[in-house]
Amino acid sequence: xxxxxxxxxxxxxxxxxxxxxxxxxxxxxxxxxxxxxxxxxxxxxxxxxxxxxxxxxxxxxxxxxxxxxxxxxxxxxxxxxxxxxxxxxxxxxxxxxxxxxxxxxxxxxxxxxxxxxxxxxxxxxxxxxxxxxxxxxxxxxxxxxxxxxxxxxxxxxxxxxxxxxxxxxxxxxxxxxxxxxxxxxxxxxxxxxxxxxxxxxxxxxxxxxxxxxxxxxxxxxxxxxxxxxxxxxxxxxxxxxxxxxxxxxxxxxx
Amino acid sequence: xxxxxxxxxxxxxxxxxxxxxxxxxxxxxxxxxxxxxxxxxxxxxxxxxxxxxxxxxxxxxxxxxxxxxxxxxxxxxxxxxxxxxxxxxxxxxxxxxxxxxxxxxxxxxxxxxxxxxxxxxxxxxxxxxxxxxxxxxxxxxxxxxxxxxxxxxxxxxxxxxxxxxxxxxxxxxxxxxxxxxxxxxxxxxxxxxxxxxxxxxxxxxxxxxxxxxxxxxxxxxxxxxxxxxxxxxxxxxxxxxxxxxxxxxxxxxxxxxxxxxxxxxxxxxxxxxxxxxxxxxxxxxxxxxxxxxxxxxxxxxxxxxxxxxxxxxxxxxxxxxxxxxxxxxxxxxxxxxxxxxxxxxxxxxxxxxxxxxxxxxxxxxxxxxxxxxxxxxxxxxxxxxxxxxxxxxxxxxxxxxxxxxxxxx
Numbered sequence: 296x297x298x299x300x301x302x303x304x305x306x307x308x309x310x311x312x313x314x315x316x317x318x319x320x321x322x323x324x325x326x327x328x329x330x331x332x333x334x335x336x337x338x339x340x341x342x343x344x345x346x347x348x349x350x351x352x353x354x355x356x357x358x359x360x361x362x363x364x365x366x367x368x369x370x371x372x373x374x375x376x377x378x379x380x381x382x383x384x385x386x387x388x389x390x391x392x393x394x395x396x397x398x399x400x401x402x403x404x405x406x407x408x409x410x411x412x413x414x415x416x417x418x419x420x421x422x423x424x425x426x427x428x429x430x431x432x433x434x435x436x437x438x439x440x441x442x443x444x445x446x447x448x449x450x451x452x453x454x455x456x457x458x459x460x461x462x463x464x465x466x467x468x469x470x471x472x473x474x475x476x477x478x479x480x481x482x483x484x485x486x487x488x489x490x491x492x493x494x495x496x497x498x499x500x501x502x503x504x505x506x507x508x509x510x511x512x513x514x515x516x517x518x519x520x521x522x523x524x525x526x527x528x529x530x531x532x533x534x535x536x537x538x539x540x541x542x543x544x545x546x547x548x549x
Numbered sequence: 550x551x552x553x554x555x556x557x558x559x560x561x562x563x564x565x566x567x568x569x570x571x572x573x574x575x576x577x578x579x580x581x582x583x584x585x586x587x588x589x590x591x592x593x594x595x596x597x598x599x600x601x602x603x604x605x606x607x608x609x610x611x612x613x614x615x616x617x618x619x620x621x622x623x624x625x626x627x628x629x630x631x632x633x634x635x636x637x638x639x640x641x642x643x644x645x646x647x648x649x650x651x652x653x654x655x656x657x658x659x660x661x662x663x664x665x666x667x668x669x670x671x672x673x674x675x676x677x678x679x680x681x682x683x684x685x686x687x688x689x690x691x692x693x694x695x696x697x698x699x700x701x702x703x704x705x706x707x708x709x710x711x712x713x714x715x716x717x718x719x720x721x722x723x724x725x726x727x728x729x730x731x732x733x734x735x736x737x738x739x740x741x742x743x744x745x746x747x748x749x750x751x752x753x754x755x756x757x758x759x760x761x762x763x764x765x766x767x768x769x770x771x772x773x774x775x776x777x778x779x780x781x782x783x784x785x786x787x788x789x790x791x792x793x794x795x796x797x798x799x800x801x802x803x804x805x806x807x808x809x810x811x812x813x814x815x816x817x818x819x820x821x822x823x824x825x826x827x828x829x830x831x832x833x834x835x836x837x838x839x840x841x842x843x844x845x846x847x848x849x850x851x852x853x854x855x856x857x858x859x860x861x862x863x864x865x866x867x868x869x870x871x872x873x874x875x876x877x878x879x880x881x882x883x884x885x886x887x888x889x890x891x892x893x894x895x896x897x898x899x900x901x902x903x904x905x906x907x908x909x910x911x912x913x914x915x916x917x918x919x920x921x922x923x924x925x926x927x928x929x930x931x932x933x934x935x936x937x938x939x940x941x942x943x944x945x946x947x948x949x950x951x952x953x954x955x956x957x958x
Contacts, residue, residue: 347591347595348591351590351591351594351595352591355594356579356590356591356594361600362594362595362597362598362599362600363598365594365595367595
């Protein structure tokens with residue numbers, strides 16, 4: 296695991312963005328596809344709180360992605376399990392996930408794999424924990440009855456199949472979950488801990504998220520920042536775009 | 550890039566690098582247009598998996614809905630109250646010229662005239678969409694002849710009429726036909742005006758109060774019967790008095806029926822209304838303010854003498870008087886000048902100034918679901934303006950119909 300600790304939310308976000316940019320360049324264009332995941336069911340597509348709206352407003356409308364390359368689990372599909380199975384098939388057909396980017400909940404869940412989810416689960420329908428429903432209530436004017444209670448989500452196993460996993464953890468309220476994820480054992484009550492058994496993980500966090508970690512851990516990884524920062528250096532200058540592409544650097548590995 | 554567009558094959562244009570007026574604020578968003586309407590890009594992306602065919606860089610312009618002028622008596626030598634042989638080409642000329650002022654829809658206005666004029670002219674006015682040929686015609690605005698003698702302003706006295714004899718039938722006989730009439734201005738203190746107002750409102754015609762000596766309760770009664778507009782507030786009505794505010798009092802009246810709003814026209818050319826009065830009205834009832842030009846034939850031409858229906862008008866700079874008098878008669882202001890002057894005089898936000906010329910007139914006429922906004926599925930009538938609110942380009946149904954010459958001509 297690489298634990299990247301930045302001072303605050305914007306610096307951590309910028310580091311993560313640069314890392315993703317580099318990984319995209321290394322992956323090469325071609326049939327690269329993006330999968331997005333974790334969608335509460337029952338919301339109409341153009342509801343302002345649907346993942347479709349969220350992804351459109353915060354991501355898709357700012358880039359030139361082609362709509363055929365966007366795959367969001369459809370929470371309004373007639374047969375939800377079939378929708379999930381089809382999603383798994385699409386991942387396989389695209390050659391597997393190259394890089395999975397996600398966050399964690401205060402209860403240590405990855406995607407919507409709430410505490411108690413199997414660590415080998417696949418894409419499926421999941422009931423949401425009360426904590427998650429409460430956390431999401433702010434998107435529905437605090438009206439609990441309006442918050443969806445189920446979600447379609449990729450499974451822990453699905454994410455473990457990705458060749459690389461990047462988790463973003465910001466804020467003091469996530470600190471305990473981060474501690475459970477990396478300093479305690481692998482446990483299905485804190486599903487993010489499953490990634491201790493993944494060969495290629497990057498955790499990006501801000502100072503506040505490290506509040507529950509041992510000082511020793513934090514010092515160790517901060518000491519590695521010089522090396523880790525090489526991962527976000529621009530791979531080539533914009534001017535030399537064509538020639539250098541074939542000589543792009545390999546990602547640093549543990 | 551071509552894409553699977555399950556709904557339509559028509560080209561999709563994406564206007565980028567602009568700030569659009571939406572939800573009452575200027576937002577940094579792209580504007581998407583297809584088949585003459587504003588398109589929802591999120592639906593296009595997810596439901597149709599479509600994308601833009603053409604992307605236009607707007608160089609950081611402001612994009613606002615096209616202006617709607619609900620009171621314009623003519624311009625460029627054309628007088629809508631004159632029954633000439635080439636009346637239709639007069640409408641065409643004005644509708645084409647006002648594109649450069651940012652007006653994409655308008656109501657040709659007729660001042661008090663003898664019945665023969667109405668019978669000849671009205672059948673030649675037809676509601677039509679705008680386009681490269683000019684701004685769209687929403688319908689006629691008939692200002693008079695059922696107005697007060699004391700407040701006739703520039704209207705000819707010998708043509709004034711009352712409702713005494715046959716009320717609505719009288720009105721129909723005078724005008725001949727109400728087919729393409731959008732607004733009628735009348736004085737509500739006249740006897741039997743209530744029945745007339747009710748009949749007009751029933752037909753979906755906007756009733757406006759103006760050229761009147763009505764007191765506040767008469768004005769309120771008119772509103773209760775269906776009146777929704779005030780013609781050029783302050784002008785041609787009793788001045789505000791603290792014990793009887795008159796028609797001006799409608800701005801803050803508590804007798805307006807629930808769910809209804811009274812709108813009021815303002816000629817903000819700096820002449821018809823002192824800026825302080827403009828500010829008072831705006832602050833009292835900002836959501837009802839509708840900018841109008843009340844422009845006359847001389848607008849766009851050199852100073853001198855022109856006609857306004859049965860009268861002769863003299864233009865001197867921005868002032869327009871009945872020849873030989875100091876009675877104001879219409880204006881030579883253009884809509885974009887009015888918007889700029891309104892913004893300067895009141896210090897209001899750019900959004901407010903733009904909405905007073907687009908959203909509010911659309912709401913007055915009940916057409917805000919397709920005109921006056923940049924909401925999805927609205928008609929794509931819009932303007933590109935610079936930060937000082939000078940119109941750079943005018944679009945109707947998504948097509949560019951006017952562009953500011955680089956040389957500024």
